[in-house]
Amino acid sequence: xxxxxxxxxxxxxxxxxxxxxxxxxxxxxxxxxxxxxxxxxxxxxxxxxxxxxxxxxxxxxxxxxxxxxxxxxxxxxxxxxxxxxxxxxxxxxxxxxxxxxxxxxxxxxxxxxxxxxxxxxxxxxxxxxxxxxxxxxxxxxxxxxxxxxxxxxxxxxxxxxxxxxxxxxxxxxxxxxxxxxxxxxxxxxxxxxxxxxxxxxxxxxxxxxxxxxxxxxxxxxxxxxxxxxxxxxxxxxxxxxxxxxxxxxxxxxxxxxxxxxxxxxxxxxxxxx
Numbered sequence: 001x002x003x004x005x006x007x008x009x010x011x012x013x014x015x016x017x018x019x020x021x022x023x024x025x026x027x028x029x030x031x032x033x034x035x036x037x038x039x040x041x042x043x044x045x046x047x048x049x050x051x052x053x054x055x056x057x058x059x060x061x062x063x064x065x066x067x068x069x070x071x072x073x074x075x076x077x078x079x080x081x082x083x084x085x086x087x088x089x090x091x092x093x094x095x096x097x098x099x100x101x102x103x104x105x106x107x108x109x110x111x112x113x114x115x116x117x118x119x120x121x122x123x124x125x126x127x128x129x130x131x132x133x134x135x136x137x138x139x140x141x142x143x144x145x146x147x148x149x150x151x152x153x154x155x156x157x158x159x160x161x162x163x164x165x166x167x168x169x170x171x172x173x174x175x176x177x178x179x180x181x182x183x184x185x186x187x188x189x190x191x192x193x194x195x196x197x198x199x200x201x202x203x204x205x206x207x208x209x210x211x212x213x214x215x216x217x218x219x220x221x222x223x224x225x226x227x228x229x230x231x232x233x234x235x236x237x238x239x240x241x242x243x244x245x246x247x248x249x250x251x252x253x254x255x256x257x258x259x260x261x262x263x264x265x266x267x268x269x270x271x272x273x
Contacts, residue, residue, distance in 0.1 A: 025063035032059050039071055045078035066092070066099075073105050083113050090123055100134045103127035108155045111162040121163045128159040154183035158190055165197055173197035174209075178265070185264035186224040192217035192234060199241060207245050208272045214238045215260035246272060 027033040035055040042048035052072055055062075062068065069092050076085035089105040096102070103126075110116070110124035131152050140146040161176030177194040181187060191213045198210035217226055218234035226234065242253050252272075259270055 027064075028059060028062065032062065035059070036064060039068075045075040048075045049079065070101065073102070077109070082109055085109055086113050086120075089127075090120075093123065093127065097126065098130055100131060103130040103134075104152070104155070107131055107159040111159060116166050121166055124159050125163040128156040128163070132156045150183050154180050154187070157183065158187065161190070161193060161197070165193055170197045170201050174201075181264045184224070186220075186222060187264070188217050188220050188225045191220070191264055192226065192230075204245070208266050208270065211238070211242055211245065211256060211272055212260055212266040212270070213264075214241060215256045216264055219257040219261045220264075221261075 027036060032055070035051070035058065039048055039051045039055060042051055048071065052068065052075065055068065069088055072088045073085045076082070076088060086106060086109050089102040089109070092099060092102040093106065106124055106127040110120060110127075113120070135149050135152045135156070138149075140149050157176045157180035161173045161180060164170075164173035164176060174194065174197045177190050177197060180190045181194070184190075195210050195214035195217060198206050198213060214234060215238055218231055218238045220226075221231070225231065238257075239253065242249075242256070246252065256272065259266070
């Protein structure tokens with residue numbers, strides 16, 4: 001999963017929002033106080049999950065429902081249980097649909113849980129719109145917040161593009177992925193998805209964008225690039241797609257790869273016949 005998703009997810013779960021107002025909360029007993037502290041002091045996600053289950057079993061009602069849900073999401077994510085992290089976020093959003101942090105988690109992780117279903121796509125799209133609306137309402141007052149807002153925009157548009165692609169709405173997917181790349185041009189997975197959205201439209205006028213995006217996914221090896229095996233798969237698909245649309249032209253294909261290593265979007269002067 002992309003580094004930016006991990007970093008901003010950590011920021012989202014670990015730190016209060018700069019606009020959030022504190023609320024007074026109290027444990028219901030000394031026993032709950034101890035359970036909460038045990039969760040906080042757990043050395044890793046594997047140790048934290050059974051403690052969270054124990055706390056939930058003994059205190060299904062608590063002033064710390066939100067905090068407990070955040071601990072669950074964080075522990076599931078860090079232990080590689082992305083589907084369970086998504087499910088935990090969705091449970092909170094059923095009763096608090098505008099909760100920024102859980103909407104953020106769902107928008108960030110939904111594209112990576114594997115095969116999707118219409119309900120998940122609907123929930124993920126709603127979550128992406130919630131965090132975009134939140135981002136628009138809250139100006140950044142320092143550089144760190146500005147970078148966080150940029151990450152929010154990226155992940156929201158990535159999610160909306162993924163939803164549209166899964167729903168076979170290629171033009172909307174194309175638009176959203178382009179907006180995501182505007183926020184983070186290193187996002188090779190988005191370039192890969194963008195190529196699918198563009199080439200599936202079958203419009204020769206969009207060959208340059210579609211093939212360039214596929215070449216970007218295949219050739220870019222910097223931060224947030226695809227894995228070696230994914231890049232090799234993209235390379236095989238690029239060679240086939242290029243031959244089908246342009247013809248046999250090894251020199252032209254290499255020029256395309258070189259250009260795509262340098263930029264996520266084709267320069268204005270770059271054209272594929």
